[in-house]
Amino acid sequence: MAAKTLVGRLVSREHKREDTVVSVRGASVGGPGLTVIAGPCAVESREQVLEAARLVKAAGATILRGGAFKPRTSPYSFQGLGEEGLAYLAEAGEETGLPVVSEVIEASDVPLVSDYVDILQIGSRNMQNYALLRRAGKTNRPVLLKRGLAATLEEWLLAAEYIMDAGNPAVILCERGIRTYETATRNTLDLAAVPVVKAISHLPIIVDPCHASGDSAYVLPLAKAALGAGADGVMVEVHPCPGEALCDGEQSLSPAQFRELMDQVNKMSPVLGRGVVSQ
């Protein structure tokens, strides 16, 4: 078990018994309430991200997401709008009052991305990009750290340790599915990660059911499953018009699907001992 080898590390319960709560511009992750991070996979235009921000805000999301630097398997796929996208995202965050999170994929980009976002996201492909982890650890921005595609829980927590060891205590873990032999879904969501992480670490943990399933039809049941498992929230992709998305359209929720998700989250939340979601 991972527990033993982590004793005394900064990420461990032995080091810090009480839950870590990450707070940013009025939103918090890991406290009594649930977090819902929503927005488009990629920022495609000023209009698209503004429309997405307004609709997820209206439905009750607490944090806005949107990708500007996109890590893509093929060099010929859409790579994101870069700084222009960050600017649109920041504007949408300001207008709606939602804090924003966006991915940074290179250590040297950390200062630039930090200028625009409230939370730095480090994606699955970069979970063991140690230069990036250390650079993010030297900022005062919380870091949302996704689990690597085939990372063990121990490796994931040690990646968080790199960030904390560099000086940044505000790490949010995000389970997003692991690679297995099963092809009916894009990845296999490992929800046992939630209670295991809660047992051995004080860090908050949320779940991304979109990348895990790769199919918007399965996002709602998996989001509810994540909350049942004890996750501190969920992160979902929402697009004003999923059919026209430049990336990950199949797994993005439509506005109606997102409202349904918020409705169900708010129904489940009190039963789980957590209040109604609101910023």
Place this chain on the structure above:
Amino acid sequence: MAAKTLVGRLVSREHKREDTVVSVRGASVGGPGLTVIAGPCAVESREQVLEAARLVKAAGATILRGGAFKPRTSPYSFQGLGEEGLAYLAEAGEETGLPVVSEVIEASDVPLVSDYVDILQIGSRNMQNYALLRRAGKTNRPVLLKRGLAATLEEWLLAAEYIMDAGNPAVILCERGIRTYETATRNTLDLAAVPVVKAISHLPIIVDPCHASGDSAYVLPLAKAALGAGADGVMVEVHPCPGEALCDGEQSLSPAQFRELMDQVNKMSPVLGRGVVSQ
């Protein structure tokens, strides 16, 4: 996706649009209510299974489980009490009024096991034991079919097809975790299997969080996750005294843990649109 290749098969939604409800001696699986199957991993003695039956019945379980023929990785491990165990289990079922389920591991044992139990269980190791599937398909006993350790959803549903093609329409699927690289839990519970199976098949599906996690500490959050995902119920191991169990003690719930699980299931159930659990 599995969906395409299953079109028109007996297990498929295309073949039968409405949900299959399996009913047995007053209990039903797949209907509006949730099912909770509980009992010891192995029947160890008359006293042990009677005590277990009374306590799970008192807490609200709807079906009693208990292993008499145990498939074990090593030939030198405890292999179960055999027919003697079945007799004790049947007696416990009669006294408490709970229908009983127990595993059958060989085709030639199907008539014997059918004499004692209400539901035949086919375990992970035997998911592609076609002789066993066909023999169980020729009985009038519902079959609880566990997913193979590394089976795809398509292979699992085709195993159910063997049972249905032999004449038995009453199949209950049970997700129990798949084998992956992660060792923090015994197996990786694949909860996406629940909504995917619901989409492509009419068969009921329940979840076994004990074998999936291998640790009683994680059973409650995973059971709640399973219900969030839309499962028709859960199957858990409960032992009057887990520390003394002859097999799987670490993953068996104590009586107090099981009462807590029933309490939480009953709290979640109405929110999920399903009534309080009762037989």
Place this chain on the structure above:
Amino acid sequence: MAAKTLVGRLVSREHKREDTVVSVRGASVGGPGLTVIAGPCAVESREQVLEAARLVKAAGATILRGGAFKPRTSPYSFQGLGEEGLAYLAEAGEETGLPVVSEVIEASDVPLVSDYVDILQIGSRNMQNYALLRRAGKTNRPVLLKRGLAATLEEWLLAAEYIMDAGNPAVILCERGIRTYETATRNTLDLAAVPVVKAISHLPIIVDPCHASGDSAYVLPLAKAALGAGADGVMVEVHPCPGEALCDGEQSLSPAQFRELMDQVNKMSPVLGRGVVSQ
């Protein structure tokens, strides 16, 4: 490591230091020479298996294979000719002087199959069908035991222990690929299994590159890799006309491909310290 837990078991090097050599009608597996088992995936007709037997014999194969009872994922796939197929296979074995191996998929069929074959094969799906293992362990026929699709080396060796514990010391292990996330090949051939098994067990081990790759184009390099890893031989599918095969045609070698394989095996064999292949 598997080694520790196997100390003293019948399969272990601690129990028996010298290599086990399985001998049957003039052919041997695990001795100084290499073994080449060849023949069609399924016996389809008397003519087909006779033609296959003659051509593999002429090219230098030492044992003839052919399936009569076929375990198939779907109940609607060709299930084999059954006893009729066994009779054709036995006839082809007699005519060519090659010992024959065929799969048995049910414990109750063991006596029947033993009447026709020299070696009983237990396939991947049945590696943990303990009734079948025990029944095969009570015969005087060597058993070729394939590794389960997701079996660890320890589980595989403990399956062999079931056969040996029942009284049969003649077990041949066969690595045939494990299930992983990679889809470029049908399974992932785990050739490290060969030296690890050699280190902890005295049993002979061969490799099946056809089921591992699922593509005849990759069989020759993988067969050579298996020999480089120290395997005692290979088992391959050869069909007089792969394009017309009733099962596994894509992974079956043509007569010309098989002759090329034998040619290369015979070139490598002396370098590996093993003589030219011949019965």
Place this chain on the structure above:
Amino acid sequence: MAAKTLVGRLVSREHKREDTVVSVRGASVGGPGLTVIAGPCAVESREQVLEAARLVKAAGATILRGGAFKPRTSPYSFQGLGEEGLAYLAEAGEETGLPVVSEVIEASDVPLVSDYVDILQIGSRNMQNYALLRRAGKTNRPVLLKRGLAATLEEWLLAAEYIMDAGNPAVILCERGIRTYETATRNTLDLAAVPVVKAISHLPIIVDPCHASGDSAYVLPLAKAALGAGADGVMVEVHPCPGEALCDGEQSLSPAQFRELMDQVNKMSPVLGRGVVSQ
């Protein structure tokens, strides 16, 4: 199959039919001869790397390896000597006349590392670190690209495409084992990758049996297996005294083990149609 989606890409056979041969200071990879890259996991001192260089040169290695920037799972593990280590490695390469390869783990380090080494290595953790791939693609140094721990062949080749698309045609692929459920070895060496890559790409491919197995006892059989599969060479860790290594000691070959490996490689090489190894 990966083949289809790669048609026309720079890495594909359709784009370039003849094998790519990477030549560097007298050594070549992918030509008629075999390549043996050897040296310590990490450069620990001037003396250690000089001693290692002399012994691998004497035994017949064609390229010297040694890590100066070490990506480590824990921030508290030895991270390598950095530029100091590169200087020692370069000196050892000059003295022995062997070209040298060392890992670069951050895009901004590419110019520095390029000053000291003949071949840039990009490790498994960074296979999808696109900034690093692109930066390496803008140098005139060949790049040895290891397969990611859970990368498909298609993702791996698309990572190579990033390098080639940036202008660098000299990519050497290196299979080093993938992550699976099996724990008897550190990773599962996927030797089918060799013939599949040869079929769909023109790039040379070598194999690292040390990281794959994690145990020096299995390196020799796996190296021979790699050559049997058609690899253009192997890369192994050799330490003057494995018991004292600062990292990966269990999987490092001793001087005697490495001489035995070279001896066996030279015996197999002619049979495989490739000449005796020499620079």
